[in-house]
Amino acid sequence: MFKKSVTKILLLVLLVALVAGCTAQGNGDDEGAGDAGGTxxxxxxxxxxxxxxxxxxxxxxxxxxxxxxxxxxxxxxxxxxxxxxxxxxxxxxxxxxxxxxxxxxxxxxxxxxxxxxxxxxxxxxxxxxPELVQIVATKDSGIESVEDLKGKKVAIGAPGSGTEANARQILAIHGLDYDDLGKADFLSFDEAAAQLQDKQIDAAFITAGIPTAAITEVSQNTDIVVVSVSEDKINEAIEEYPYYIGIEIPKGTYEGQEADISTIAVMAxxxxxxxxxxxxxxxxxxxxxxxxxxxxxxxxxxxxxxxxxxxxxxxxxxxxxxxxxxxxxxxxx
Structure with missing residues (x-):
């Protein structure tokens, strides 16, 4: 008699546990819920x-x-x-x-x-x-303008990135393409910063808000030049690509930057x-x-x-x- 009662109690507990489990699982499908707790x-x-x-x-x-x-x-x-x-x-x-x-x-x-x-x-x-298109070169490279990028080793952004599209478009309004560069390197910000410091590349395109950590790091360890885009080329870029705006990188944004730098920007x-x-x-x-x-x-x-x-x-x-x-x-x- 005692054994039968225990068996019935155990079966009842098991049944309650199964029902509770099913109910909790069903409630986990509420809209916006990431798990059974509704997170x-x-x-x-x-x-x-x-x-x-x-x-x-x-x-x-x-x-x-x-x-x-x-x-x-x-x-x-x-x-x-x-x-x-x-x-x-x-x-x-x-x-x-x-x-x-x-x-x-x-x-x-x-x-x-x-x-x-x-x-x-x-x-x-x-x-x-605003995300500024920043063209950063090592001082030793002798680069002072976009046209000076011809024949140089340049980081143009990660493959398929927004930076890469910006680099291609800016080069185009200056009559250049990737074939005119000594080397067009598809590099992330981190990779570009490291290779600028190690003098493996001469310049890099970096599209980001300012100050950009990658450029700040380079400027603290390497003499750099932030390259300006001329006013007429800025206007040409805006006419061709209406999502661009003209903007300045204020002097002192980076170590050794002694003047305001004209460039273009998109919006994040x-x-x-x-x-x-x-x-x-x-x-x-x-x-x-x-x-x-x-x-x-x-x-x-x-x-x-x-x-x-x-x-x-x-x-x-x-x-x-x-x-x-x-x-x-x-x-x-």
Missing amino acids: KYISIATGGTAGTYYPLGSALSQIFNDNIDGVTANVESTGASVENIELIAKGDADIAFIQNDITYYAAEGIEVFEGKDKVENLRGLAMVY MLVVPEDLDEDLAYNMTKTIFEQRDDIIATHERGKDIQLETALTGMPIEVHPGAMKYYEEQGISQ
């Missing part, structure tokens, strides 16, 4: 650790984790703009830093995306800061997938602007993140969750 995991695609995307992405992960309930955000180092487009398109990232020109190319299926399907699931969250922006939960997109946008001081504390470019310019130059449709926040704040395209 939403957010992957933030940035760039190389020596650029500007990565520290800003780290700041975003921190403010999202601290201010959005149920969110665990992680920053990922990537090959930057072009790779980030692919990560968003495939659903492998939830928010990404991307140059506005690259976003436009992807949406239209042109330039580096020519011959590929248009990427139609991209949505804008915010425009964030935050891109999310079309199917990102609307409430989450709203909360992410709200947190970025309400916790802006924390971003500024991480990197100087946080100062450029301003509500008033969040939609200026937006090349794609804004995510409805983000647009809801902007409309509440009286901001429109």
